[in-house]
Every structure is written in C-alpha cells, then in structure tokens.
Amino acid sequence: MHLCLENHSKNLVALWQGKYKGLDEGKESYQLSEALWERIGQETAQAGDTVPSSFRHRTPNIWTEKHIFTAEDWAFWMIHIAPYVLRNRFNRPKYYKHFMKFNSILKHTIQYSFTEKDLDELEQDIIDYVKEYEIIYYQFLAQRLSACPLTVHALLHIPYDIRNNGPPCNNWTFIMERWCGSLLPAIKSRKQPFTCLALRQYQAAQLFEVVNRYNVTQLMPLRHDMNVPSRHEKRFSKSAYLISFLRNPIKHNHTPDMTIRKKIAKHLTTSFSGSIRAWLDILPQIMERWAKVRIGNGGDLIRGAIAQMSSRQSFHDASFVCYELFADANAHRPQAKEDFVRTVYYGRLEYILHCTIPSNIISKNTEPETILFGIITTCDTQGHNATLELTYFRSLTSYIEIVDLAAICTVVGRIQIGTTNPQWVIVDRSGSWACTAFTDDSLTVDAPQQEEL
Structure with a gap:
C-alpha cells in the first residue's frame, strides 16, 4: 500500500497541480488552476468538522499542507474525499474517469479476502489503468519519460503479490514505519547518525527491562474493555x-x-x-x-x-x-x-x-x-x-x-461540496475493505498490539 499511497497518489496530485518534475501538460489539459485547488483544499480541511473522529484524525488542507500528509491521510483522501472534490473540476471528463479507476483499484486492493476471479478482474483493471496513464501523462514522448517512474510499473505486480502473500491489510508494514519514524528525532548528529540510533535503541531496551522487572504496566491506566459497558x-x-x-x-x-x-x-x-x-x-x-x-x-x-x-x-x-x-x-x-x-x-x-x-x-x-x-x-x-x-x-x-x-x-461522515449551489455528500466506510486508519491497541485489556490500515 506504500506503493499506491505514498508514491503514486503523491505523483498524481503533483501532476494535477503542475508540480511534477517540471513537466507541463503537453498535449493534454489535466492540470487544475490554483483557485480550484484552493477550494479543494478548503473542502478537504472543513470535512474534519463533519467526519467522525473514529474515522481518523482531521485531514489537512491538501493545497497548503500536502507536505504533512501521511499514508493514512493519502488513503482517506484518495478513497473517500477525492471522488467528490475532484468531480466536474477537470477540463475533460476522461481525467476524472481515469482517476476513478485508480479509486476502484485502491478499494479492491484493501479488501479482506479475494477470489481468483477478483484477482483476475483486479489485474485487468490495473493493466487498463496503466495504459491510460501512459497515454495521458507520458504521451509516448522521450522528454516526458519522467512521468513513468518505477512505481507506475510496480502497480502491475499487485495481483501477483496478493496471490503470493495474501491481502495487503494482513502484511503491510505500517507498524515498522511508525517505529522508524519514532527513531528519526533521535538523530542529533549528522556526522555520527548511527551512534545516535544505537543509543536510542539502548535506551528503549533499558526502559523495556525496567517496565518488566518492576511490573510498571500494572500502574499504567489501561483502556476499558470495549465489550463491557462502562459506568457511563x-x-x-x-x-x-x-x-x-x-x-x-x-x-x-x-x-x-x-x-x-x-x-x-x-x-x-x-x-x-x-x-x-x-x-x-x-x-x-x-x-x-x-x-x-x-x-x-x-x-x-x-x-x-x-x-x-x-x-x-x-x-x-x-x-x-x-x-x-x-x-x-x-x-x-x-x-x-x-x-x-x-x-x-x-x-x-x-x-x-x-x-x-x-x-x-x-x-x-x-x-x-x-x-x-x-x-x-x-x-x-x-x-x-x-x-x-x-x-x-x-x-x-x-x-x-x-x-x-x-x-x-x-x-457516517459528510462533506459539503460547492459554493454557489452547495450540496452534501455521504462518506461511508462500512464497505468490505479494511479501514485505512492506524490504531494502537497496546493498552487495551488483554489485547496485543494491532493495526488497521
């Protein structure tokens, strides 16, 4: 999922914003104006008030705060928000239809289970999507070859990886990425970064030993068992x-x-x-x-x-x-x-x-x-x-x-779209796919650490 969310999704938005490796539109017209992106960013940010917190934290403004988007932010925006905020905003409908194919691929990829027929259909959908991507963004011109990074080709391998490894929601590495992210602030020296990382690991091991030796977990406030009613x-x-x-x-x-x-x-x-x-x-x-x-x-x-x-x-x-x-x-x-x-x-x-x-x-x-x-x-x-x-x-x-x-x-959540004649849209995440939100249940009573994404 890192391939789709942290790589390809970023590249698509950069292309639509005209900020992808200095490329222009060529013979196409898929870029959106700054005024449109400003409005899309406002609608994205305002959705935080009308989307329940159980869905995820507030999604940042994709126009002014795209640099702080995490994989969770990209997943929620691409799956639930983008289909609404991008509709009728491209100069030609084919760009939106092409994006919706990627939206469908994302939803199918995060399913809990697959049949062989599902994988065959997913494989064909990805092939069609990549072919259209090359026509729209690559345009088969040597000077536009940068529009086809390795991540576009890697999309074709998703069905093969699912056949070998099972559904991505069972084996993705977001926990490891969270751990690596927690290590980055420990690097205080550019000259000796590995010494800083080793010291951080050493201190974490010390803390873990103290917690186990003195049963500190018994003194920590544990989360209430969610299947038992609380006093409220x-x-x-x-x-x-x-x-x-x-x-x-x-x-x-x-x-x-x-x-x-x-x-x-x-x-x-x-x-x-x-x-x-x-x-x-x-x-x-x-x-x-x-x-x-x-x-x-x-x-x-x-x-x-x-x-x-x-x-x-x-x-x-x-x-x-x-x-x-x-x-x-x-x-x-x-x-x-x-x-x-x-x-x-x-x-x-x-x-x-x-x-x-x-x-x-x-x-x-x-x-x-x-x-x-x-x-x-x-x-x-x-x-x-x-x-x-x-x-x-x-x-x-x-x-x-x-x-x-x-x-x-x-x-369910809802998002307000449009200015002159605004309307509301429904955000329902109860489909047959994994929730694209990271949850740490390590403090839940009798529950190991789990994740959803």
Missing part, C-alpha cells in the same frame, strides 16, 4: 440490543410529544399489527431519552444531535448514521404482491428512546418488553448506497422516522 453506559439483555451500549447524558422523565408518539404507534402497527389508536393507549407516557449509543464488537460511537447541540466543546459531528430497513419494491403498484428488499438509508440520529411496552394482547408479550427507538431526521439520498456509488443530498428533510435501534448499522 447501559446495556440491555434483549438479544437484539446486546451490542448496543446506551451512553449518558440521559433524561429519565422525558415525555415525547404527540407527533413522536403517533410515529412510534405507527411503527408498532407495522411490527405487531393493531391500530394506531390502540397502541397510543398502550404506550407509556414517560420514556427515557438517551443522547449517545456505542456499537459493540469494535463498532462506532454515535452522538445524537441533541448531545451535539448541548455540548460546549467542539466535536467532530458523529450524529449521521446509516440504517437498513425492508422496503416494498412494489409500493408504487397497489395491486402487486409485496416484495420486501433490504434498503440502505441515511439520516441524522436525534436521540434514542427507551420504551417499555407493557403486556398486551396485540404484541402477545406476557411481560414488559424493552424496545429502543432511534429518532432519525432523514436525508433524501435517492436510495443510493455510499459504499458502492457517489451519494449526495441537498439538506435534511423535514421527515422524522422512527426505527428500531438494531437497524442502525454505523456512523
């Missing part, structure tokens, strides 16, 4: 919510208004039959209102909009979510038989209601039953799935939807 969280025994950890703040005596109660009643009629009037009589008047929820098994922390607004601190917005429901594909055909298909939706989680349904003859529960409802303001994304295609929306709709908390899959 609550988990319910119902199987559907075993991986849902409700988190403070909580309002115990919350009274939902009649609009919300009617929507909850309508939701229950769909689940258990009965009438809205009957369910309104059954529903309790007071329900607990929770502001946050954490999804277990390594899932995300979702901050409801009510927690986002009440907080005085500046947080990354983590209130937008992806949820899945079964929708009738024949809803527009009243006479047709119902055909329910799983459909992806996006919206902003406002808060969570803890509703205790008393025993009743409609749902046929003999004991009080707990149901957790997510109150979501919907986005009109036209049924698009952001893990498979570019997904836009203008603004939040006025429609409030009630969904079972178990239907919420993950937290």
Whole structure:
C-alpha cells in the first residue's frame, strides 16, 4: 500500500497541480488552476468538522499542507474525499474517469479476502489503468519519460503479490514505519547518525527491562474493555440490543410529544399489527431519552444531535448514521404482491428512546418488553448506497422516522461540496475493505498490539 499511497497518489496530485518534475501538460489539459485547488483544499480541511473522529484524525488542507500528509491521510483522501472534490473540476471528463479507476483499484486492493476471479478482474483493471496513464501523462514522448517512474510499473505486480502473500491489510508494514519514524528525532548528529540510533535503541531496551522487572504496566491506566459497558453506559439483555451500549447524558422523565408518539404507534402497527389508536393507549407516557449509543464488537460511537447541540466543546459531528430497513419494491403498484428488499438509508440520529411496552394482547408479550427507538431526521439520498456509488443530498428533510435501534448499522461522515449551489455528500466506510486508519491497541485489556490500515 506504500506503493499506491505514498508514491503514486503523491505523483498524481503533483501532476494535477503542475508540480511534477517540471513537466507541463503537453498535449493534454489535466492540470487544475490554483483557485480550484484552493477550494479543494478548503473542502478537504472543513470535512474534519463533519467526519467522525473514529474515522481518523482531521485531514489537512491538501493545497497548503500536502507536505504533512501521511499514508493514512493519502488513503482517506484518495478513497473517500477525492471522488467528490475532484468531480466536474477537470477540463475533460476522461481525467476524472481515469482517476476513478485508480479509486476502484485502491478499494479492491484493501479488501479482506479475494477470489481468483477478483484477482483476475483486479489485474485487468490495473493493466487498463496503466495504459491510460501512459497515454495521458507520458504521451509516448522521450522528454516526458519522467512521468513513468518505477512505481507506475510496480502497480502491475499487485495481483501477483496478493496471490503470493495474501491481502495487503494482513502484511503491510505500517507498524515498522511508525517505529522508524519514532527513531528519526533521535538523530542529533549528522556526522555520527548511527551512534545516535544505537543509543536510542539502548535506551528503549533499558526502559523495556525496567517496565518488566518492576511490573510498571500494572500502574499504567489501561483502556476499558470495549465489550463491557462502562459506568457511563447501559446495556440491555434483549438479544437484539446486546451490542448496543446506551451512553449518558440521559433524561429519565422525558415525555415525547404527540407527533413522536403517533410515529412510534405507527411503527408498532407495522411490527405487531393493531391500530394506531390502540397502541397510543398502550404506550407509556414517560420514556427515557438517551443522547449517545456505542456499537459493540469494535463498532462506532454515535452522538445524537441533541448531545451535539448541548455540548460546549467542539466535536467532530458523529450524529449521521446509516440504517437498513425492508422496503416494498412494489409500493408504487397497489395491486402487486409485496416484495420486501433490504434498503440502505441515511439520516441524522436525534436521540434514542427507551420504551417499555407493557403486556398486551396485540404484541402477545406476557411481560414488559424493552424496545429502543432511534429518532432519525432523514436525508433524501435517492436510495443510493455510499459504499458502492457517489451519494449526495441537498439538506435534511423535514421527515422524522422512527426505527428500531438494531437497524442502525454505523456512523457516517459528510462533506459539503460547492459554493454557489452547495450540496452534501455521504462518506461511508462500512464497505468490505479494511479501514485505512492506524490504531494502537497496546493498552487495551488483554489485547496485543494491532493495526488497521
């Protein structure tokens, strides 16, 4: 992945900025103006406010701070941000289409698993991409030979390396690169750099010996086991919510208004039959209102909009979510038989209601039953799935939807694109690929050091 992220991605951006080894565009016109790059840089930097911190740290401005981009920054920008901020900004569509082929190659390369068919398709995609790259940037001119460094040819070997070594996310060397990066500040002498490195290694070994001999790790604050609720969280025994950890703040005596109660009643009629009037009589008047929820098994922390607004601190917005429901594909055909298909939706989680349904003859529960409802303001994304295609929306709709908390899959980010007629785009990283973020779990209880990238 170092080949794609730290080498080829940098070269592509340098070509688009007109800063690649003194090369001009030749007979092509792929360079973007400084005004466009300034706007792209602003949109990239502003995305930090609306992309959850669980995705990664804030991505720097790619126009003014490209020099501090790490491999994680390049990965997130190339996979999730660039498809939106570069769209309709090249003089000719073919440059954007060519980049999107590289975007697809990146996504396929960081998959968790491959079939032989996947590798054959990836190999052909890379061959097509490299051929087009030579036509656009090399142009088969001797004076432009510098546009074809070894890293471009090395892309062709990726499928072969995967066949021999397995998925790149299982064997990349980002931990080693982090360690080498920590050694660089130790070099204080240009004349004797290796002496400085040896001293740093010697001191690290001394520290490691002290920690082990005196059990210093027992005195260190360890991270809480993420699969066990903390003192600020609550988990319910119902199987559907075993991986849902409700988190403070909580309002115990919350009274939902009649609009919300009617929507909850309508939701229950769909689940258990009965009438809205009957369910309104059954529903309790007071329900607990929770502001946050954490999804277990390594899932995300979702901050409801009510927690986002009440907080005085500046947080990354983590209130937008992806949820899945079964929708009738024949809803527009009243006479047709119902055909329910799983459909992806996006919206902003406002808060969570803890509703205790008393025993009743409609749902046929003999004991009080707990149901957790997510109150979501919907986005009109036209049924698009952001893990498979570019997904836009203008603004939040006025429609409030009630969904079972178990239907919420993950937290998502959003980025605002454009100035005169701005629109929002969805950033959903829940696809079948590895998360391009380095995480150090060395302080987690009973967990070895791991990484994701």
